[in-house]
Amino acid sequence: MTLHQNAAETTMRNGVEFTLLLIEPGLWRWRFQIGETATTGKTKTNLRGLATRRVQAQIDRALRDRARQTSLQ
Numbered sequence: 001m002t003l004h005q006n007a008a009e010t011t012m013r014n015g016v017e018f019t020l021l022l023i024e025p026g027l028w029r030w031r032f033q034i035g036e037t038a039t040t041g042k043t044k045t046n047l048r049g050l051a052t053r054r055v056q057a058q059i060d061r062a063l064r065d066r067a068r069q070t071s072l073q
Contacts, residue, residue: 011052013059020051030055034062 008021018032023042028051031040039062043054 009048013056014063016059016063018055018059020048020055022048030058032059032062034059034066037062 008019010017010019012018013032016032016034018030021029023029026044026046028043028045028048029040030043030051031038032055033039039058041055041058043051045051045054
């Protein structure tokens with residue numbers, strides 16, 4: 001699947017929906033929301049798979065941090 005500029009891809013990771021958008025060649029914008037907190041960012045890569053993996057790592061980190069905060073309360 002080839003994504004053209006401004007074509008968004010929505011995917012799931014551990015129950016969290018995230019969007020990955022190619023905004024220019026080699027630059028991706030991503031967004032996900034966990035609870036009330038929306039997280040956005042950009043990543044530079046020419047490979048869609050690598051951009052996806054970077055967002056998944058961010059989601060994993062956010063879920064781990066949320067679980068850690070919940071266990072401390």
